Amino acid sequence: MRTLSMTLLLAALLWSCSGKTPNPSDDKPQTPEDPVPPDDALPSGPPVPTGPPNVPEFQPAFAGQTRAPAIQTKTALQVTEIALGFRNPWAIAFLPDQRMLVTEKPTGALYIVTPQGAKSPAVAGLPSVDGRGQGGLLDVEVGPDYAQSSLIYWTYYEPRQGGNGLAVARAKLVEGAQPRVEGVQVIFRMMPTLESTLHAGGRLVFTPDGKLFVTLGERSILEGRVQARDVRSHFGKVVRINPDGSVPQDNPYVNTAGAKPEIWSVGHRNILAAALDRQQRLWTVEMGPRGGDELNRPEAGKDYGWPTIGYGEEYSGAPIHESPQGPGMEQPVYYWDPVISPSGMTIYTGELFPEWRDNVFIGSLSGQALVRLMMRNDRVVGEERLLTDLRARIREVVQGPEGALYLLTDATNGKLLKITPR
Numbered sequence: 001m002r003t004l005s006m007t008l009l010l011a012a013l014l015w016s017c018s019g020k021t022p023n024p025s026d027d028k029p030q031t032p033e034d035p036v037p038p039d040d041a042l043p044s045g046p047p048v049p050t051g052p053p054n055v056p057e058f059q060p061a062f063a064g065q066t067r068a069p070a071i072q073t074k075t076a077l078q079v080t081e082i083a084l085g086f087r088n089p090w091a092i093a094f095l096p097d098q099r100m101l102v103t104e105k106p107t108g109a110l111y112i113v114t115p116q117g118a119k120s121p122a123v124a125g126l127p128s129v130d131g132r133g134q135g136g137l138l139d140v141e142v143g144p145d146y147a148q149s150s151l152i153y154w155t156y157y158e159p160r161q162g163g164n165g166l167a168v169a170r171a172k173l174v175e176g177a178q179p180r181v182e183g184v185q186v187i188f189r190m191m192p193t194l195e196s197t198l199h200a201g202g203r204l205v206f207t208p209d210g211k212l213f214v215t216l217g218e219r220s221i222l223e224g225r226v227q228a229r230d231v232r233s234h235f236g237k238v239v240r241i242n243p244d245g246s247v248p249q250d251n252p253y254v255n256t257a258g259a260k261p262e263i264w265s266v267g268h269r270n271i272l273a274a275a276l277d278r279q280q281r282l283w284t285v286e287m288g289p290r291g292g293d294e295l296n297r298p299e300a301g302k303d304y305g306w307p308t309i310g311y312g313e314e315y316s317g318a319p320i321h322e323s324p325q326g327p328g329m330e331q332p333v334y335y336w337d338p339v340i341s342p343s344g345m346t347i348y349t350g351e352l353f354p355e356w357r358d359n360v361f362i363g364s365l366s367g368q369a370l371v372r373l374m375m376r377n378d379r380v381v382g383e384e385r386l387l388t389d390l391r392a393r394i395r396e397v398v399q400g401p402e403g404a405l406y407l408l409t410d411a412t413n414g415k416l417l418k419i420t421p422r
Contacts, residue, residue: 047067053338054291054312064334080418082406092408100115101140111123117416150172152173155202160193161193168214190234191260192233194221194224217269218269218306228268238265240263251300269294272286273344284345285362288336288337289312339367340371343365345363363396372386406418
């Protein structure tokens with residue numbers, strides 16, 4: 001246990017980071033504006049065991065921004081294998097009857113899977129994908145009006161003249177012995193087109209008011225990276241559209257000359273995880289370079305700094321940033337150095353695991369774990385690495401209708417797993 005003096009010191013440090021949001025000319029790092037959790041709610045002790053940071057000279061901007069105390073789930077877990085034989089699966093979405101849509105990244109195949117694990121033939125009628133590298137068929141979501149429209153939505157690397165780019169499509173799902181989609185419409189295209197097999201993002205999140213967030217990467221190569229903070233490009237952005245692809249008129253850059261009006265926030269690297277919290281706010285986790293994976297809560301019109309600021313370095317060891325902080329640029333709520341290589345994400349609201357209420361769960365690829373973050377007032381106060389004994393790259397995590405967690409493992413024989421109390 002921490003001593004009382006250390007607890008008070010931590011509370012004071014947290015409090016010092018709250019207050020008014022700095023204006024763009026303020027050199028102080030921008031941090032979440034929330035009251036400090038009660039002292040008795042804060043876990044204490046050492047962080048999850050990891051290696052030393054890749055960039056030790058970059059210190060966190062506020063207390064608790066990295067290496068939160070390690071925590072441990074008290075409930076015994078049961079891991080059930082629902083289905084296997086997926087080639088590098090990427091995403092899960094639940095149909096109203098609790099069957100699941102599962103995407104297969106490199107092949108561009110979409111399957112319907114029953115709760116018992118029976119898998120349909122690949123859904124016919126989807127457009128071809130560029131399945132090289134990090135490309136292929138990525139996220140899938142069931143439309144909010146599915147009961148009336150039968151519409152599903154998905155993201156994929158679209159082959160184009162001169163390269164490729166992320167696209168969002170929707171179509172009517174027609175079931176039967178050979179399921180298919182009809183009336184395919186591409187409702188969004190990442191622009192400009194670029195020849196890259198890396199960093200296109202691709203997560204979809206519907207909001208209760210019917211809007212659709214799409215997370216986008218900056219394509220990794222320098223030509224794309226330098227566009228991450230440029231509002232004339234979709235690279236390195238979160239965008240917000242209507243379900244038909246039109247632009248909501250309350251988007252922050254609608255009236256900015258030359259800007260892409262779909263843009264919600266800028267300065268991201270490669271967002272592969274996204275979810276809404278109980279207050280229906282968007283949270284994302286983006287994959288950093290060598291160090292610097294970030295948990296963010298993207299807000300309208302804000303700049304999250306990549307590639308100007310960050311907490312990592314090139315894989316070669318070469319520096320990227322002069323500083324992890326900069327005027328007018330947001331700080332991550334939390335970061336990891338070394339990285340976890342994040343992918344899918346959910347914020348738990350179910351009843352099966354009361355101790356997990358409002359915790360964030362993130363699939364970890366290189367870390368081969370399910371990462372759990374305990375949250376208090378928009379701050380991370382504890383971290384846990386679950387399922388490390390599986391020794392599997394966790395690509396996706398979603399909460400099922402009954403409160404179980406469902407996972408996909410990223411492998412040539414990928415598995416669909418279900419997590420329940422034992």
